[in-house]
Amino acid sequence: MDRINFKKQFLLVFTKLLAGLLFTSVYSQSKLGHNELISKLKDIPRxxxxxxxxxxxxxxxxxxxxxxxxxxxxxxxxxxxxxxxxxxxxxxxxxxxxxxxxxxxxxxxxxxxxxxxxxxxxxxxxxxxxxxxxxxxxxxxxxxxxxxxxxxxxxxxxxxxxxxxxxxxxxxxxxxxxxxxxxxxxxxxxxxxxxxxxxxxxxxxxxxxxxxxxxxxxxxxxxxxxxxxxxxxxxxxxxxxxxxxxxEYSFSDNIENTLFIPELRGELFQGKVLPKNQNDPIKNLKIGISIPGDHPYFTISKTDEKGHFYYNIANYYSGDQVVFEILDDDNNKYSFGMIQKPFxxxxxxxxxxxxxxxxxxxxxxxxxxxxxxxxxxxxxxxxSTVLPRSKQIFSESLRKTYILDDFTRFKTIRETVFEYVKDVVIRRINKNKSVIRVKGYNFGTNSLALPLVLIDGVIIQNHNALLDYESANIKSIEVLRDQFIIGPQIYQGAVLVKSKKGLELTNYSSLGIPNFIEFFKSLETxxxxxxxxxxxxxxxxxxxxxxxxxxxxxxxxxxxxxxxxxxxxxxxxxxxxxxxxxxxxxxxxxxxxxxxxx
Known part of the structure; x- marks a missing residue:
């Protein structure tokens, strides 16, 4: 590599590292001083x-x-x-x-x-x-x-x-x-x-x-x-x-509310949690972010002290609606919104x-x-639309797929799992609550962590609702047995459910899923x-x-x-x-x- 190209490559790497650091400084209450922050922002190329x-x-x-x-x-x-x-x-x-x-x-x-x-x-x-x-x-x-x-x-x-x-x-x-x-x-x-x-x-x-x-x-x-x-x-x-x-770019004193951060890793979205009771906490809440569709997207973010959260999407997704859910808490206590700074x-x-x-x-x-x-x-x-190669949430090679039409159908998912899906067990917690668990590779439930359960890319926290869902509406169930981490959350395996009717016709409200929010998605190629x-x-x-x-x-x-x-x-x-x-x-x-x- 010649000296000029090396210099340009070095500058590119340095710029990305600097921009990533500044994003953290602005949105996570870093101790970086205002004047120092402005100086470093000006180091990022226009x-x-x-x-x-x-x-x-x-x-x-x-x-x-x-x-x-x-x-x-x-x-x-x-x-x-x-x-x-x-x-x-x-x-x-x-x-x-x-x-x-x-x-x-x-x-x-x-x-x-x-x-x-x-x-x-x-x-x-x-x-x-x-x-x-x-x-x-x-x-x-x-x-x-x-x-x-x-x-x-x-x-x-x-x-x-x-x-x-x-x-x-x-x-x-x-x-x-x-x-x-x-x-x-x-x-x-x-x-x-x-x-x-x-x-x-x-x-x-x-x-x-x-x-x-x-x-x-x-x-x-x-x-x-x-x-x-x-x-x-x-x-x-x-x-x-x-x-x-x-x-030169100009940056105001109210930088947190006026700064436009470069979208380094893909589409940058900002959301906010709105408590219905002002006494309910909004800081450090784990937010499940689902974009359902044929090519779904799922990630987990965490709120700051103002109840704001951020997420980047670098891969292809097909949906134009997003579902926000607070993990391990009552979603009925909160509502959500998208943050869009005006032009x-x-x-x-x-x-x-x-x-x-x-x-x-x-x-x-x-x-x-x-x-x-x-x-x-x-x-x-x-x-024609050119669909890029979609990076799956999980590796295809790790999945075991059950096509329900290949089996005699039972009325509910609970009966189907019990009879056919051998990598999954249902644990009864009490009279009114059951949870899904995925077996580890030693065929034991060797972790107390629950699996990630998705239907058409939307996270399901109420396992009971899914287990009682009619299997006639379901096309397939895929199971992953690895333990993995998404954001701040640990999961023992995953259960990926795909409906027959697709996103528009499936009754998600019966599964305890909140309302969908439309968002500004990118053009397809x-x-x-x-x-x-x-x-x-x-x-x-x-x-x-x-x-x-x-x-x-x-x-x-x-x-x-x-x-x-x-x-x-x-x-x-x-x-x-x-x-x-x-x-x-x-x-x-x-x-x-x-x-x-x-």
Missing amino acids: EYTYVHTNNSLFLTGEYIYYGIYCLNDQTKLLTELSKVAYVELVDRQGKSIFKHKVKLNAGTGNGDFFIPTSTPSGSYKLLCYTQWMQNGALKDIFQVDIHIVNPYQADQNGVNTISNNDSIVSPVDIPLQTISKDPSTRSLLIPLNKYVFYQRERVVLDLSTFHGTMAGGYYSISVRKKNELPTPNNDKIDRYLDSLTPD RDLDQLHFSDLKIDLSMKDAILKRSISNQIENSYFKFKPD KKYYKQSYLESNMARKLPDYRYQILWQPVKKFTANDLNLDFYTSDVSGIYEIILQGITSTGKPISAIQSFMVN
Whole structure:
């Protein structure tokens, strides 16, 4: 490893250790003094983001596709600090049209938003930031203008209509040869073997001709029909990063309530315990945190003196609701809430004007009709969700699974366990209470600790309720016999129950489980549909009115993998290829090209 890379790796490790220490200092009443804490916070590198969008002017019924690049201000490389970024579209009044939480992998992430017909025409701002960046100035948070035209609404107050005498020259009026060969442009020019293609013809991008310029890095690529409407002129990544001069982050005296901690290990959540009787304790309570679903999540946290608790989620989970339970205590004495610090005041945002004249009517109508046709055939061209490899709560190899359909079913779980599940015993404590115990590897209950019992990922503390539950509702029972520790809690084994009907239809209240709380979950990764005419007879029969003929989300390219292909659509006109990204050495890259489809 060369000296420069070693220095960057050392700085990264040091930063993570420092940030972890400061999290403990802020939220666990450490003796670290205020001034010393502020000094150490300023040692953590600042971050900044850039978002590559597929366009800057949209019609309702279209998708905003975006790729995120988050960089470390010290190393100038893609960050390894924050693991989550936030993307938000807001209107002039500061109202959020959408807000996404996007997981970052090596400082990059992707997402999309389908613009519904309820969205008014007007000018909007797309913002992107990490939680750590919210300690900085509003000007240093990434923001670009987005214009939206809604041809389906009569109310067009968000549009500045101009007369034909003041008509705006459309960007598509620029001659093709000027775009493809203009040496004054700051962006690199993507080479093509030709610049005129037929409809439904294959186009191959061979980026290897850039040689060392792009050898290795993270890039996103958009190919779409060039706008026939005036669009906001947003900076490409190289120009944006060159002009960025972020201020120092500021930290107030009330740091515990105002500090935005970097999300180092994944999504950081904060909750609070609310006692119904003010005399009941709220400190040092053990909180079971369950996110049920096909890919569940479970952990245990502990409250501080204010009744607040914190937890990180680094792995994939499928649910969008969380269940909080106080362990070894009466849950009826408490309620729970999520802590969400408000975003800064957006009054200082400046919006560009959306201007349209009557000469653009036909272009809007034609594009709108194409969108309607494409959306009506979406089921034949669907995107798909990419499920990452989910890290199970426990190792698969340690489980013994009982599929209840493989056995004669008894009425209740109690009878089923007694007859079939030989690794589990039921101990009667008194007339009205029984508990589940898991045998150790010497087939004895060699620990007084109880097992962790979950149904669809939700912890069950009332074993009686589960034992009396109808087995007809249960698909499987899995048993683990190891002793293990989760947070401050020791368990002798685990019993993992999976219901037949799934989360939405199972009656959890009969099992003593508190109400579910909805929370702000991260986006799932998508694989976008890619049109091909090589083999599919069905594709050849369908209309193809795509204006966006390729969106390649942020992807790591290597020196041997700098090419891709796509197919043109049935829509004639000038198309524009825009590539943006960051090389492995931290250099921002922007490349463009245009071609004609006849």
